[in-house]
Amino acid sequence: RRTGFPEIIFAQGKTPVQTAAIFRRLQASGKPVLATRVTREQADAVQNVTPDVEYDDVARLLRWWPPERPQTMRPGFVAVVCAGTADLPVAEEAAGTAEFLGSPVERVYDVGVAGLHRLIDQLSVLRKANAIIVVAGMEGALPSVVGGLVSAPVVAVPTSVGYGAHLNGLAPLLTMLNSCAAGVAVVNIDNGFGAGYYAALIHRSQVESTEMRDIAHGKNPAL
Amino acid sequence: RRTGFPEIIFAQGKTPVQTAAIFRRLQASGKPVLATRVTREQADAVQNVTPDVEYDDVARLLRWWPPERPQTMRPGFVAVVCAGTADLPVAEEAAGTAEFLGSPVERVYDVGVAGLHRLIDQLSVLRKANAIIVVAGMEGALPSVVGGLVSAPVVAVPTSVGYGAHLNGLAPLLTMLNSCAAGVAVVNIDNGFGAGYYAALIHRSQVESTEMRDIAHGKNPAL
Amino acid sequence: RRTGFPEIIFAQGKTPVQTAAIFRRLQASGKPVLATRVTREQADAVQNVTPDVEYDDVARLLRWWPPERPQTMRPGFVAVVCAGTADLPVAEEAAGTAEFLGSPVERVYDVGVAGLHRLIDQLSVLRKANAIIVVAGMEGALPSVVGGLVSAPVVAVPTSVGYGAHLNGLAPLLTMLNSCAAGVAVVNIDNGFGAGYYAALIHRSQVESTEMRDIAHGKNPAL
Amino acid sequence: RRTGFPEIIFAQGKTPVQTAAIFRRLQASGKPVLATRVTREQADAVQNVTPDVEYDDVARLLRWWPPERPQTMRPGFVAVVCAGTADLPVAEEAAGTAEFLGSPVERVYDVGVAGLHRLIDQLSVLRKANAIIVVAGMEGALPSVVGGLVSAPVVAVPTSVGYGAHLNGLAPLLTMLNSCAAGVAVVNIDNGFGAGYYAALIHRSQVESTEMRDIAHGKNPAL
Amino acid sequence: RRTGFPEIIFAQGKTPVQTAAIFRRLQASGKPVLATRVTREQADAVQNVTPDVEYDDVARLLRWWPPERPQTMRPGFVAVVCAGTADLPVAEEAAGTAEFLGSPVERVYDVGVAGLHRLIDQLSVLRKANAIIVVAGMEGALPSVVGGLVSAPVVAVPTSVGYGAHLNGLAPLLTMLNSCAAGVAVVNIDNGFGAGYYAALIHRSQVESTEMRDIAHGKNPAL
Amino acid sequence: RRTGFPEIIFAQGKTPVQTAAIFRRLQASGKPVLATRVTREQADAVQNVTPDVEYDDVARLLRWWPPERPQTMRPGFVAVVCAGTADLPVAEEAAGTAEFLGSPVERVYDVGVAGLHRLIDQLSVLRKANAIIVVAGMEGALPSVVGGLVSAPVVAVPTSVGYGAHLNGLAPLLTMLNSCAAGVAVVNIDNGFGAGYYAALIHRSQVESTEMRDIAHGKNPAL
Amino acid sequence: RRTGFPEIIFAQGKTPVQTAAIFRRLQASGKPVLATRVTREQADAVQNVTPDVEYDDVARLLRWWPPERPQTMRPGFVAVVCAGTADLPVAEEAAGTAEFLGSPVERVYDVGVAGLHRLIDQLSVLRKANAIIVVAGMEGALPSVVGGLVSAPVVAVPTSVGYGAHLNGLAPLLTMLNSCAAGVAVVNIDNGFGAGYYAALIHRSQVESTEMRDIAHGKNPAL
Amino acid sequence: RRTGFPEIIFAQGKTPVQTAAIFRRLQASGKPVLATRVTREQADAVQNVTPDVEYDDVARLLRWWPPERPQTMRPGFVAVVCAGTADLPVAEEAAGTAEFLGSPVERVYDVGVAGLHRLIDQLSVLRKANAIIVVAGMEGALPSVVGGLVSAPVVAVPTSVGYGAHLNGLAPLLTMLNSCAAGVAVVNIDNGFGAGYYAALIHRSQVESTEMRDIAHGKNPAL
Ligand SMILES: Nc1ncnc2c1ncn2[C@@H]1O[C@H](COP(=O)(O)O)[C@@H](O)[C@H]1O
Ligand SMILES: Nc1ncnc2c1ncn2[C@@H]1O[C@H](COP(=O)(O)O)[C@@H](O)[C@H]1O
Ligand SMILES: Nc1ncnc2c1ncn2[C@@H]1O[C@H](COP(=O)(O)O)[C@@H](O)[C@H]1O
Ligand SMILES: Nc1ncnc2c1ncn2[C@@H]1O[C@H](COP(=O)(O)O)[C@@H](O)[C@H]1O
Ligand SMILES: [Mg+2]
Ligand SMILES: [Mg+2]
Ligand SMILES: [Mg+2]
Ligand SMILES: [Mg+2]
Ligand SMILES: [Mg+2]
Numbered sequence A, B, C, D, E, F, G, H: 001r002r003t004g005f006p007e008i009i010f011a012q013g014k015t016p017v018q019t020a021a022i023f024r025r026l027q028a029s030g031k032p033v034l035a036t037r038v039t040r041e042q043a044d045a046v047q048n049v050t051p052d053v054e055y056d057d058v059a060r061l062l063r064w065w066p067p068e069r070p071q072t073m074r075p076g077f078v079a080v081v082c083a084g085t086a087d088l089p090v091a092e093e094a095a096g097t098a099e100f101l102g103s104p105v106e107r108v109y110d111v112g113v114a115g116l117h118r119l120i121d122q123l124s125v126l127r128k129a130n131a132i133i134v135v136a137g138m139e140g141a142l143p144s145v146v147g148g149l150v151s152a153p154v155v156a157v158p159t160s161v162g163y164g165a166h167l168n169g170l171a172p173l174l175t176m177l178n179s180c181a182a183g184v185a186v187v188n189i190d191n192g193f194g195a196g197y198y199a200a201l202i203h204r205s206q207v208e209s210t211e212m213r214d215i216a217h218g219k220n221p222a223l
């Protein structure tokens, strides 16, 4: 595949039978397989027909690697930042996707704009990250604050967690698009997958260009 | 008047002649007069017919006190916080309104969520305030951050400053309504007047209840 | 905690097991504990592991005080005003939160703008309140009417009760933000907790400043 | 014409020349002519070509009656209620339209929900009206309050007067559609004409059915 | 009651027990009782405690008249117009409400703008009506077409029946507010009750003014 | 060009100089040239540099045919229907575009849903049309009514003509998308060009398939 | 029927019993019958009372032809294009409707804008189509891309498939209305029926005009 | 500065005098200065007080480098892709910003989704880019198509260019957020600056990590 990344199944709206069939078809290609938005029921259907498939029920991800091609990770890491329990599924979807695509992840959870000290305590981790995913529901202010503290690219993910004038995530989406901090780009509401993919893409491009040069110097890069 | 506060003129949409006429009528009552959203043209019309009226062309406020009843200020202060130049007219409308109603104002300008250190430098001022007005356009995240740092009531004012998905202030309005910091209430977009009035109301209620007790103890309060 | 108010749990979206675990953890700190948006099922989980926790199934609040630190109330009161049955859960969330934070509450229920006499009958109570919470669904006109009748700060709470062009509470939210009565600030749709917290904050600031002076005069305030 | 009401010109978007031409054509039919949303420039163009046309520059109405058919008014009246200066053009458009269609109008201006006493002072007029038009911008709460006080049908007109979350009149429009008072129906934002027409229609239907009976009894009704 | 109409219970959101309790309380006043938005379960609860209460499960109305005060109807009628099956519950809510309030109803169903001949076939009925309620979902064009054909006041009711860009009734609501036919006013989406009430109010005002005159002439009107 | 239709210039947002330059460049290709949304100023710039360019200032179209390739029209016609003066520019943009692309146009103007007889008078023309464009502002009900009366495909064009809850054309756009008449498809608000193009495309496809057969039978079609 | 097309039942919101009754009534007319948005339960109810009715549970269509009038298809075809599994129900509703109305359908599924080669592989099919239906959820970009590649009229159908800022189909609806490719018209979200009907209408008009001429030449067309 | 990038002035809403003053102040720091959204009038004010400031009136950017610190560019490039004339100001703002921050730019203009061949002709350039900015108004489909063709991160910028249901850029914004191509992140409507900054950030992070390694190997990188 052109992107060098494996095909990914978007399971939402598929029947368990359809999901299992597509999963098996992609396994047959001999490359790693990821499925997102997988319900417990869909996961069971897949695991019934093929062993060694890993299901993460918070992230709602199904992951599989061919035995002859175990997962390898590139140097450096992606940070995934969020405020709390309610945003965890989206944060974990982002983290699990980035890991699947070869980027180690540092989780910086339980930090929020209403308790800045917890965020500031984690600054040294954030400043070492190759790319930073910030997941936020409620008012969605966290990416602006993080963006102002770091120089790595920030991928902001609004979540649908909130009520009333939250409008199922439109409120934090607008917040993030209007961020006063430069260095922030945005993906769709609840799109943890998209953010994980984008951060891994940035991370890979940093490492690959290094490796390209390495290759030019006769070395054999891991990925 | 029931509220103990003077009548206020909302000049927007009135002709200069109408504005001057209403201003004079209220002056005749012998109480201080405030007009908001006053254009230079309206201000000239008023100042032509009555001397000693003070016009603030940033805040777009016209203020007048009867000679026999000069302005007095209550102890303590209201803090007015904002990020920068573009929000100044709204911040000054809030500040000027609060001052007119007897609350001294400390201005904490040029602080924004993308540069937290400038905000944190001002923390000691913020923590002494009786009430805090936070004015913000763009993504409107400032009230949440301030609300998390202080225990005084925060009055949040979204401004129409921004572009694109800012929707003329709807974006920061939604941000503020969804604030994850408790202790934040919101007024209409660009409603500096409403915020200044509300903060002065809180401030007065704090001081007055003190004074009521003082009165019960035989003292004669200033206001 | 900086605010002097106990930590509060937002139970919505948490499992019963998570809720009980967090509740116990906060109890261990020896301070009063409040949880909001608590379902009957979550309440059972908490009450199973810890005695003496009070559940209010209209307000959906769980409250607990350490035996050695029973609830004390400050002088004065917060008024909670609403039109009727459908708004009761939000009104009670506001009332219960304010009480938990030490503010006695006077409930002024069953008053609405289409039956003004019932509201006017309660005017003497409203005019004595230290702060007034007005909860309204439908067209959300009540805060403007109340705001025009009193001089205490009004905290307006739109509710999601209505249908059609009510847009799940956006209609009364907009009404309240556009209030022609000065002295009205607004919290999120259905955010009874936020209103109760805000009103208690105002109330406390009025009494505390009094008490500060009292303390300066050598007295030992209750709270 | 089927409705028994004269043809009416909606001048908005027409050139002065077009407006004058259409006006003259309708005059030729020998019936009264009304044009709405008429600018001063359009009015001049009409008045230049035909005498005795009355222009009201607040209501932006042009009115003409054939000499042989002077205006007659039916018994009873329509009340037009509004809060203030800014809503006057819409209120006057409503009033002028109703008058043109034969309904006398009582103006009840300068009443608003934040100053209930002024409204209540006018209750006896309101309770005598055959139909009531209530014009309101800002939060649009006035029709609900009036609707709760009277038993005549209320025609509510939201205006585009306001700012911020007012959304050019959508806020009071939603308020009025969600009115908790039964007996309120709504027309488009700023549609003073539509309200005046509707109220006159109701008024006429009340009087006409009376007159029909009178006719059956051999009397010759005025209209 | 000021309006001369009985109190009405809005059952939506009430428990069966609450509904029955309120229903009985109002019966005790000796006046007719109407409840709207009544589920089968709520109806059972009421019918269990009080006999002779009539439930209409399409209109979702519960109606009761005191034995000593059977329903009487005024002369003339209200027409209720709609396109089809899906709009029937709202149309019947309107019809049932108007009937309860003393206005006979002529139902003109199964007419729609895409089949004009069926509408035109009913023109003679429509032109005799004292007031006309037009209920429409989909694109909501029917009130404009009817309004252009008749001279009685039209009360337009948008319904939430539709899908996609229908936005749960906002589409026909906007259509109706923008009606190019004068003589159309609008109530909230699905508010059959409000439309029935408004039409009965108009109808009553036509008949009552007649009767007032009759009374002045010594006759004893039916209602 | 693949579509067999000439290139078209969208002049909006271009400077007069840019417009003239692009116009000349396309003329050089020897094919007819159309520019839409052309201001008088842009038209002057084009006409200054190249003769024989026709400007229609209602439709805001500039049209040019190479001398050796004069315009030919296909048999049959497209009907363009609209209610009145205000919609004329959009209707004429549609008509002028269709004509430019070889479809004769019958204009059916001054028909509206509030005066059905005028529409019905034109039924025989409408029923002969190969395709029908219906342009409507206000409530946008006309396409549904026309769609119910004819069997040709209807292309509906909402216009931005209206005020208040018209939302610059969103109201009639929604109306048209929800049309209860099958056989109606919609283009963007004010997109007369798009409707004219689409109708001409349908018309051409009808005639061309005929001609294809004719060609197969050895005839030489005009276009 | 005027359109020459059979009556069609919109089953959504009808009870199984109602659906079966209407279906039988239309069968009695001796013409083919189509019902759309039919649930399995409704389908059972119809199939219980009348044999030989075909149910497609993906398209949710019920179809029946009178024995003496079997389905005939016109020459040429309509192409139905979509990206994948989730859009299939809408695509099949469109396809099944067009087939029912006599247009053969070529399905071009599993093509999307993020994998252009699959679309380009199908170009020869698309370029032969008499009309093209493009169904798309997500960002809705497919109709613009297809529209740029072909000269047949494109009927675009947005679907409600997506999440977050997809707004239940509003996002692709807006995309399609703003298409930069001329030759695209749009129907309501998920309105596969409307698109199938519209494409068949275009297709029939192409063939019929041919046949009309044939008839004039003495031939007997198939349909 | 933490980000290693110079301070940038957002000139919108500032007076010419304010702009010049801020510009000079930043020059005094001896680092390069960029101002965005600069009008001709503001540019004149700056150029009057300081020489050698470069103004780009399409991009509306003012740029200055200290004589002793001329601009240096990193290896590789950012591609900026857009469809045409109307999007040029935003595309040039993006390009000029990226260049200012040290990233060479390849412009791929005049490509749009309705003419895929022009885009595909440029594929080899796109596939060599370190990051790709795609600017699009109208329906905003271009980023999805580009994202499907390349593996570099795509930064999508919706523009406010369009009309009708374009909603000043909301339509393409939603399109981009719902992109079916992974590897696309979005910035605010018309935010060319934000996109240029973000792309340069990614580009720098790719090169810097390379250089870091170089440094570890004893080389002295240019930037
Ligand atoms: N959670 C997600 N949200 C949006 N897109 C996704 C998600 N997961 C996977 N995708 C995209 O969906 C495509 C597969 O869709 P499908 O063919 O329906 O399985 C993949 O190529 C991904 O780019
Ligand atoms: N009903 C409520 N609505 C909004 N915020 C709340 C509510 N109840 C509690 N909170 C806030 O939520 C915070 C706790 O969130 P959590 O950590 O998820 O339990 C508290 O500090 C409160 O400020
Ligand atoms: N379907 C309805 N929609 C809106 N308001 C209603 C409806 N039915 C009754 N009402 C109003 O609701 C009031 C009673 O509300 P409640 O006190 O909650 O029963 C009545 O006075 C009616 O004006
Ligand atoms: N009024 C219009 N509205 C929308 N698109 C148009 C309009 N007029 C022309 N176009 C399209 O705009 C394209 C030309 O755009 P441009 O290259 O900017 O001149 C043409 O191919 C047409 O499809
Ligand atoms: Mg940063
Ligand atoms: Mg706080
Ligand atoms: Mg007040
Ligand atoms: Mg009333
Ligand atoms: Mg009428």
Ligand SMILES: [Mg+2]
Pocket (backbone or CB within 6 Å): F146, F147, F148, F149, F150, F151, F152, F181, F182, F183, G003
């Ligand atoms: Mg038709």
Ligand SMILES: [Mg+2]
Pocket (backbone or CB within 6 Å): F003, G146, G147, G148, G149, G150, G151, G152, G181, G182, G183
């Ligand atoms: Mg095409």
Ligand SMILES: [Mg+2]
Pocket (backbone or CB within 6 Å): A003, H146, H147, H148, H149, H150, H151, H152, H181, H182, H183
């Ligand atoms: Mg890609």
